[in-house]
Amino acid sequence: MVKSFYDMKAHRIAVTVAALVAAVFIFGGRIRAADVSFPIYFPDSKLIVKADVMNRTVYLPIKEIIGRMGLPYTDSVALETLTIRSGSNQLVVTKNSALISYNGQIILLPSPIVREDNRWLAPVEFLTTGLSRMTPIEFRYRSGTSRLFVGNIEAPELEMNAQTLGPITRVTLRSAIPINVGVKREDPTKAILSLNVSPLDPARERIDHRDRLLHSVVFDDSDGDSKIVLDITREVSDLRITPADNNRIFFVDLLRKGEPVTAAPATEAPATTAAKPDSVAPDRRVRVVVIDPGHGGMDSGAKTSAGIEKDLTLALARRLRTVLQMRLGTTVLLTRDADIALDNEARSAVANNNQANLFISLHIGYSGNKMESTSSIFIMKEGFGETVSQTSAGNQLFLPWYLGYRTHRQGSAAAATMLQEELIKQISGWKFAIRTAPLAVLGSATMPSLLFEIGNLNNNVNAQTLADNGFQARLVNTMVDAIQRFSESPQAAAN
């Protein structure tokens, strides 16, 4: 009795497992996705066909394509063959066979040709390796994509990229030719960027990004018009498009709801509305200042027993924000208001996205030389990267983004000079030099921008002074004096 029970159970398990395995082999072999629209771009027109995806292979309807190309064919139901003719050449395909015959010569396709409901379906290779022998027309297809180019049609390359830059997420589009991009938010979780050029040849069709703002970026031209579908989250409050390099590059920034660092509109009053500006300056051109406390998070910057750079820069930045808001009524944003790590691009992105009129990156110096005590005001090195943009702009597809500094280098130099003058006047016993350097955080800032490196943390006297409250207040007030001067000068950009 017991024995027969076990037998039964074993049989049942065996049969179930066998059935499952069989199911995987039988049905798994022909996983069929829904029909997809597949545009075929001819030099003078485009044809949108319904493609079938079977076993992850794209199958195209042959008769529609050869009909468009004007080639005569005979569809023999009895022989289950399709014969295509062009002059004296003849191409024969057979149902359920991966072998096709061209003038008697056999060509092997990677997967068999299918005939279904009076439609002949063939893998793309049928066109690229079979039909292209018959006609002088070239078919270009990149595997994994869902479009085909016929003949000498030129499709400009399109590159898409998505990046989390601290509080924002940036989608970068790079096109080989100038294009126009329009944005439309269809619903809270979907935004569509429509591109006015078609066809385009995207290097990647889909980017799965998955951060708090963006899930995926998908290029879609299934209806023959190029567009990019952004799968975004409900947290996205705004999308901003910034064109660059004569409309060849577009930065699409996704901004988050209720994020104080970026969501504060440029014209909004500062948080501390109770404090009134101490003077009325109608000509004041600096309305938004972005302050960047250097380093943060795992990157602590210079570190000695006297202090840690990332903490000192944050303390100074907060002080500077308060004094700027109180004295000048400026909108002040910090790139970080906590101990978090940010990369250089994210820092300048905060300034760019908020139309800042001035960008100041704060750092504390460190030198192996304990006697060294000079503070430096850095601006971007003049002409940095110019040779690259001049000599290779023609044959290089993309201009480097870190050349953004060039738009306001004169403004940066003016701001640096004023800051140096005020500091020398008011902070006695310290040395302040203006220097130029190729600095990552300044390269892509498109407004007057400077990096202020204060003192030397390895110099004991410097380090103690820097930690002193009175000194910090004096330093910050002097900086605000300089910013006020700059704000009233013609060099401040009124953007």
Add this chain to the structure above:
Amino acid sequence: MPRHIKIGLIAMGIGLAVAMGFFVNIVGRVQSMMKNDREIEENPFKAPQPLYAPTDPPVAVKLFFPAASGEPLLTAEDEKIFKSGELANRAKQILQKLQEGPHSESMFPSLPKDTKVQDLFISEQGIAFINFSNTVALNHPGGVLNELATVYSIVDSLTYNLPEIKEVKILIGGVEKETLAGHCLLLLPLSMDLSLTNVVPREEKTASLR
């Protein structure tokens, strides 16, 4: 349970396991992991090549190190290298001298400790590509000016002494990095900047002598 069914089930189980293994490409993953490990290891079979021949004549060079006075940022120290036939070997000798640090008390070393030059080659356009070990970034103490001194100590020492080298591109750990230690952009090759030093450019010097 009859024996043949047991055997059948075991065989099926093994078959499934093998199939799953293929599905997740276990062998490929293990191989790629092992390959990565091997690449990180230094090649023990690569014998160090001499940078110069005993017959090569010595030649004077100026090496740029951070100055104790702080102004200018870099000062030159006179040194000698051997004029080997290959340009890359002369460049390597200069970098070796930079690693050894200055002899003068009034100067500071410019390269972080344990910095190694993994490789160096010079392109036809005169761009010297130097691949430093990761230590050049990891052991860098920080500071914008300090980082600038490190970068231009390398760039100026090479371009000033070897005019064939027009620009210097610094790679770290075999790859292109945005910055050396967080500040200085390395995405483009850098050219000589003597404004940071106490040395006049060669052309100006010859012009003033005439």
